[in-house]
Amino acid sequence: METNFRNARIVRADEVVTGSVQMKDGAIAAIDTGASQVGEDLEGDYLIPGLVELHTDHLEGHYRPRPGVYWNPLAALQAHDVQIAGSGITTVFDAVRIGSDPEMPGMGDHVQVLVDAIEAGVADGRLRADHLIHLRCELPAHDVVDDFERFCAQPLVKLASVMDHTPGQRQYQTVSKYRQYYQERLRFTDTEMDAFIAEREAEQQLYSDKHRKAILKRGSEVGIAFASHDDATMEHVAESVADGVSIAEFPTTMVAAEQSHQAGLAVLMGAPNVVRGGSHSGNIAAVDLAKEGCLDVLSSDYVPGALVLAAFQLPALAGISLPAAIRMVTSTPARAAHLHDRGEIAAGKRADLVRVRLHGDMPVVRGVWRQGLRVS
Secondary structure (H helix, E strand, O other), rough: EEEEEEEEEEOOOEEEEEEEEEOOOOEEEEEEOOOOOOOOOOOOOOOOOOOOEEEOHHHHHHOOOOOOOOHHHHHHHHHHHHHHHHHOOOEEEEEEEOOEOOOOOOHHHHHHHHHHHHHHHHHHOOOOOOEEEEEEEEEOOOOOOHHHHHHHOOOOOEEEEEOOOOOEEEEOOOOHHHHHHHHHHHHHOOHHHHHHHHHHHHHHHHHHHHHHHHHHHHHHHHOEEEEOOOOOOOOHHHHHHOOOOEEEEEEOOHHHHHHHHHOOEEEEEEEEHHOOOOOOOOOOOOOHHHHHOOEEEEEEEEOOOOOHHHHHHHHHHOOHHHHHHHOOOOHHHHHOOOOOOOOOOOOOOOOEEEEEEEOOOOEEEEEEEEEEEOOO
16 A cells, blocks of 8 residues: 655654655655655645654543543543544553552552453554553562563563652652652541551562562563663662663653763653643753753653644754654654664654644644554
């Protein structure tokens, strides 16, 4: 099957050119500059590679739309998929948490339900985007290693992150910040919150280090890419480098971000952080990292539409080129996740493409193609 586009502003790795693109048998066959009379007229709209999303919790929101309410998992996946593809995302790593979670009893059973739904949706071809699985491993959880072993060898599992949300650690660098976030959310009295914090700290001391070692060892055996999560110090970064981690998710300090970038880790921050002008939890701003040249990847995190919006806003906010911003949501995350067949408009790459029109400074996704087939 062959499809041609003409009169497009094509965002390539290092430049924007006006020209035409030919797709054939699911791959990009040719890119030509200048005028053409062959194919669909894109009317001067941007043509960018399909977006690659490494970390989104969005599926969980569809599966559990209210506390204690669990939706049909395939219906939740389909609703999630429609929004993902409509936002220009052609490759998505659906993040599922493993390890017991005090906010969500029976977490392991829910993870199994979601993984089964993703595998079924991929197998029967009902999904618009290419769905893969990101295991978010909560290291202090007593059962996280067992859960990792349960899922890590499944074909769609391509990425895992090692996390520690203990109060006073990483994202929650002070116990007071942790208390402020969780006490209202869990509706605990002061006494109940004190006991909850003490229990989390005890679990961290007992399990976190040995679970990290076990998960990284097993993951390397099955070829999974790894991300660190919420690194805050130079010691955290050194540990990630020694462990062979390729992605630094959401570093919480400038020093951790700079050291990660200099060490060759792909520094990932949330696109909502760009759009909102800062972190919702009070940590570093993604735009500041971009200005310093140490922001590599953006993730939509909890708002799928934030990815394309942030990519088009970032040049004005951080003084970088549009191709540089687009790389943060296409080729760089693809490479970091060991997906070398996509993320760039180049001959031989997958024909994952997105048509974008700017209305003022607002990007509007007008068409999405995955492997040459229109999906949105």
